[in-house]
Amino acid sequence: MLNAVLSIAGGLALLAAGAEGLVRGSTALAARLGVTPLVIGLTVVAFGTGSPELVVSLQAAADGRGGIAVGNVIGSNIMNIALVLGIAALVRPLEVRALVTRLEIPVLILASLLGWAFLAGGTLARWQGFVLLAVLALYGGARVFVARRTPSMQILDGFVADVPRRKGGLFRAVAMVASGLLLLVFGARFLVGGAVSVAHALGVSEALIGLTIVALGTSLPELATSLVAAVRNQPDIAVGNVVGSCIFNILGILGLTAAVSPVRAAGITPVDLAVMASLAMVTLPIMRSGLRVTRFEGALLVAGFAAYLAWLIHGAVG
Numbered sequence: 001m002l003n004a005v006l007s008i009a010g011g012l013a014l015l016a017a018g019a020e021g022l023v024r025g026s027t028a029l030a031a032r033l034g035v036t037p038l039v040i041g042l043t044v045v046a047f048g049t050g051s052p053e054l055v056v057s058l059q060a061a062a063d064g065r066g067g068i069a070v071g072n073v074i075g076s077n078i079m080n081i082a083l084v085l086g087i088a089a090l091v092r093p094l095e096v097r098a099l100v101t102r103l104e105i106p107v108l109i110l111a112s113l114l115g116w117a118f119l120a121g122g123t124l125a126r127w128q129g130f131v132l133l134a135v136l137a138l139y140g141g142a143r144v145f146v147a148r149r150t151p152s153m154q155i156l157d158g159f160v161a162d163v164p165r166r167k168g169g170l171f172r173a174v175a176m177v178a179s180g181l182l183l184l185v186f187g188a189r190f191l192v193g194g195a196v197s198v199a200h201a202l203g204v205s206e207a208l209i210g211l212t213i214v215a216l217g218t219s220l221p222e223l224a225t226s227l228v229a230a231v232r233n234q235p236d237i238a239v240g241n242v243v244g245s246c247i248f249n250i251l252g253i254l255g256l257t258a259a260v261s262p263v264r265a266a267g268i269t270p271v272d273l274a275v276m277a278s279l280a281m282v283t284l285p286i287m288r289s290g291l292r293v294t295r296f297e298g299a300l301l302v303a304g305f306a307a308y309l310a311w312l313i314h315g316a317v318g
Contacts, residue, residue: 004193007190008217010187011186011193014184014187014190015052015187018055018185018187020180021176024180025177053073053219055188061260065196067265067267068207068209069257070124074272074276075216075219076249080219081301085238085239086297087226090295090299091230091231093298095291095292098291105284107139118132124265133251191217195214196209202316206267208316243283275308
């Protein structure tokens, strides 16, 4: 059991280091190639911060651990909305731009409903993965188009500040990308292996471990980002980080994982899928009410997550 816990901890550390190297190397490389900070932020950085979930799900699926692969995505989305967004709102009420309620939230709801419908049969087929990726491509194109017409200078300034200088040259950027990817691969192997061992030691399903331990571990970057953004009074980043991550988790991670190989979502229950989709739908009235997420609404989200976690634990020990 101790070895499994150490494997999980080591895997998370490698994933964090790998994601950091991938983001820094990719942004440096994109900057050298003349890509604008806006496009870097909406594509390279967004992909890089979602890379831990992506690599973990791909590794789990390749190992035949569909419960962990799918549970990682569903659990991450539940935690992002109920826990990350809720805690960020408790720290400081979050102002929401109208664009988020007109574009981002509807896409999140569509993605969640698609994920629910596709996984209801217990298996995510290859053609369904391609459908999810096609929706992601359409959303990405629309997001870049809208952002170029109405850019947020606050977010743009943040992306510019995060783009590494060209010091070190092209080789350094490529080396950072390569090392980041390598660390992600090894981190995913340690995390998945440790999670499987913990599930067997505790006598619970791998899906439960994916929904909880793995999902929490891969959601830590989103939690840290949104908390820091809330403390610094940057609600665009706090809200956009959560919504964007959830969209990418379903359309990008589930889509790519299934496109590579069909995934059997063993142990994922209708309740898990319903909670994920319901939370996505709840965000629309929450964010449209005064275009803000209040502390009271944040407390309700956190309470909802606590109730869901209690239900999971009860099912595991019952």
